[in-house]
Amino acid sequence: MLYHSAIGECRHSLFTVLMLLIAVGCVDRVKQAPSRWTVYELDLTSSQEYDNPFWDVAVRVELTAPSGKKHLADAFWDGGRTWRLRFAPDEVGRWSWESDCSDAMNTGLHGRRGTFRCVPYTGDNPLYRHGPLKLSENRRYLVHADGTPFFWLSCTAWNGVLRSSPEDWVNYLRTRREQNFTAIQFVSTHWRGLAKDATGETAFTGTERIRLNPEFFQRLDPKVVAINESGLVAAPVILWTLTETDPGQILSEADAIRLVRYIVARWGGHSVAWFLGGDGRYPPERVDRWKRIGRAVFGDRHERLVTLHPSGRNWVGDDFGEESWFDFIGYQSGHGDSERSLRWLVSGPPATAWQTGPPRPVINLEPNYENHPGYTHHRQFQGADIRRAAYWSLLVSPPAGV
Template identity: 45%
Template sequence: MPLRRVSPTRRYSLPILPAPFWSSSSMRYSSMFIASLAFLFWSSACCWGEEVGKWVRWEHTFTAANNTPDSADISVLLTSPSGKKIERRAFWDGGNTWKVRFQPNELGTWKFQTSARDNFPGLSDQTGSFQCVKNAGQTVFQQHGPVEVAPNGRYLQHADGTPFFWLADTAWNGALLSDKKDWDTYLSDRQNKHFTAIQLVATQWRTAYQNPEGQVAYEGGDSLKIHPEFFQRLDARIDAVNAHNLLAAPVMLWSLGDPSYTPGKLPTDQATKLAKYIEARYGGNNVLWILAGDENYKPQRVDHWKAIGQAVFGKRQHAPVTLHPQGMHWPFDPFADEDWLDVLIYQSGHGDHSNSLAWIHSGPPSKKWKQAPARPIINAEPPYEDHVAYQSKQPHTAYNIRRAAYWSLLNAPTAGVSYGAHGVWSWETKPNTPLNHGGSGIAKPWHEAMQLPGSTNMGYLAQLMTSIDWWTLQPNNTILKSPSGKQDPAQHVSVSSSAAGDLLVAYLPVGGEVVLDTSLIPAVKKFTWFDPRTGQRTSAKPNKPGVFQAPDNHDWVLVGEAN
């Protein structure tokens, strides 16, 4: 499990920029990226010498003396300068080459020793050491450390205690199908719009049977054969995500689809083998693991995922782990006691009828967050912008996306939210209906879908949330005296506040009037209206105590602060 830290005292400070803040010279952002990526590669390679930076990936290569089976379980025990023991797995990288990757978190001399059940010459009983030194601080992860769960279990933070606001973009196919130049263009756009994570798929799956080179991650069912060359291509894409100050969120084993291309439907032992390989290969990067994707977690499947989770992550230090369920499902009760499960993400899905809307703001997430143990709760798949809605058969608009995002932020203790653009998630290069997603609508090419207005609105959302102590917010509709909550689900007003009574955030999807019981937020002295379409703020003056009238009938955010 991630190390627990003291409560945070700091947060990111994002500049308030004019509307087209991501439209300035692309060459400037490309040069920044190239410098960061070069440093990332340099710091990974520096382990060939004697030094590696703190919170920078260390990599060591072993050469097997013979053809060691790729299923060999090679363990690498690392001992920190203070004497702490951390176990990592080595992974096969083709031929006789095996590697181990790791991020050291203490300055000083680290030692390592390998072990295996069987004797594998060149791999067993190998020893060595390296020096961990101060890093250059060129990425947010080098400055603040890897991402982990905060001590209270409600949100994510960096290793130094800095809160991490999750704003993920969905590029399930992006790392699989993009070339390096296009991937850089996309990541630069998302970084400049203040996204903090990228959700992607790490193997073939139902919307990409192979990568552009015709490679697949694995072949076989009962006897899995892993193809390192597929992952060697993926390495550069995941490295680029981190170099752009973005957390990578790989789906290890997508679960919905035909067994011939769906790793989540492999036999448990073979699925475990593949997940162990992916964890070993990318555990030295800055990641949050999505163990399963689009699974229904029916009773007969729960044991399957428990066994995999325990085998891959149990009783060892690892990056945060979550499970991705199907739409409007809350499958987590059977997993409550699984220590390896750190974060609860859900999919509110792509519907737009009243039941779909009510599920977001008043469904299971709004109730289950009170159950122990506490875990961050995040809507990782609200409706995708420009995706055809299930009921109305109309494309989801930027307004639909904003509404779902703010409801999702305020239906449980605030931890973050994800976004998706139809055409980006499937990485289309021309107008097309994504593979095996009939009914979702013709998707724009990724470079056009990347500019849909909802992504701009998400940048404003990030600016708002990171300007306040968002990690202190919890749902508190008792503050709301009117409207009563019995209105049309599409007009639901969500309210969250801090326990100290010094912060309030309310989302009004259709403007109008709200009446607040301000005695429940005694430290709040200043109110402002935040326009989620433009990122602009204006003073909010009550008509009479506790009564606020939105500027118009569009959606607005009311923010109350101590000063």
């Protein structure tokens, strides 16, 4: 992480607050040439109305880099007749783009063309200086696009994006940056820990051919932006899937795929690492469903890292290790305090399974939380317990992060 002077910290905080105000509509957007690895946003206006835009029309944009390399990215519906594209250009120079709409008669969304110029990044944010995350050459660690090593040190703010005030979120991110965290894990839609957001609304309604609520995500956008502007990687759980009422279980497979594609289109231009499923048990009867969802969304376009966040003491490396979209093995040593729980971490799959199968980074995405009661002895975990879980996680397998 980078250290700033007091003046630099003040300037950074003011900029983050300004980004929040812009995103909630208090300040007009100013279109300018995007810097390399920052977000270029393109607005398209539909020439037609649709009953359920989330389902009735799909828009994809082909972007051509200065080198001639082609990129495909989905645009997303953002309410009314507005569709947006968010894309992070990885080359400096002149880019061109052309839109393709499933409704070829829609002159506002189909066959639109344009250009923009990408300029070098000159700031000190490590995410924009070095680019998004990818696997190292030996596929054991994480690095930035330019090869700079990246150590995953994340905080689980599951409800942070959903419930925090803008001021609290800025303060939280400032604190985590000062503590040298590098990533923030959070939930993207309503889940067992949040039935509705602060305004009483949900991300969508229904379970088949769902109706999306763009305003729900518009309120989350500025907080996702703020994560990156603080020099931290955003790690959204797309579908929480612990209970039968969570999106990962209650949605039909087609609706789950559609919702994942939407969130990926909305935030995929940012520096993110996707948690496709959150707190899932992924038993054998559900593995194929998750494989199909992963392939449908990330099979042909895979520009950000993807993993799964399993429930406690649930190893998914064996079931998903052959999937091309599954980049690193996440696990949760969890909040058990029995001898069996401790032995699972130091002599179970985290310590042994990484040595077999295709090489992948291994990261404990949820060691025990401070002040969380242990499941067996009900004693609240203290700082020493947290450090022990983190240290053991880094010692039993190649240390990609925790």
